[in-house]
Amino acid sequence: MKGQVSAAEWQLRCDLAAAYRLLALHGWSDLVFAQISARIPGPEHQFLLNPWGLKFDEITASSLIKVDQACNKISESPFPVHVAGFAIHRCIHEARADAGCVVHTHSRAGAAVSAKERDVLPISQQSTFVVSSLGQHEYEGVAMRGEEFPRLQADLGSNNYLMLRNHGLLTVGKTVADAFLDMYMFEALCRRCLVDAEADCGVNARPSSLDGIAQMMKFVTGGQGASFAWPTLLRRLDPGYRQ
Secondary structure (H helix, E strand, C coil), rough: EEECCCHHHHHHHHHHHHHHHHHHHHCCCCCCCCCCEEEECCCCCCCCCCCCECCCCCCCCCCCEEEECCCCCCCCCCCCCCCHHHHHHHHHHHHCCCEEEEEEEECCHHHHHHHHCCCCCCCCHHHHHHHHCCCCCCCCCCCHHHHHHHHHHHHHCCCCCECCCCEEEEECCCHHHHHHHHHHHHHHHHHHHHHHHHHHHCCCCCHHHHHCCCHHHHHHCCHHHHHHHHHHCCCCCCCHHHH
């Protein structure tokens, strides 16, 4: 595929293939039922998705499938795409022009915390980045019905994190790196919430710690955002994802 697409699309393909492999590496793939979508730069409203049938650690830049907003395949592939899985992604991309990438997982920790009655709290420094930009959406069944989409969009709003109640986690980022790092922090928060619940201990939440959190994130990453950590993550992968 390299040389057959623009340089921008090829870089996006490499980043997205890496993100799928990182999902597998962290144990968040849910076999093949998690999903990441990336918007291809340009006015055509085209997206890249995983080939349905490949394990996430088998995905390469060239094997990713290009689809339109209705999830019709544009690029040739012997594999299908997961149309039902793209429904939530399409909904978010439609509402958020800044959503270059959407990550959706059903990890053990994420699904468990999404089913808890108690809201997640700013119980650690890392968790404040999540709680300060967190929306919540109540479960309405398998999210495939268009009538649910306006509520999904409203519940996400301008936030970067969405708790899908009794379902899982979703993050939005301008880049693949941004959305993946957001999911890393979301998952970390959920794992800590489970540890606290199992220990049955009190939690000293400090809501005031949410003040100025966006500016603090810019400071600690030197203004680079997720790209500050992205190269270190890529070095953990076999370079075969770039094929």
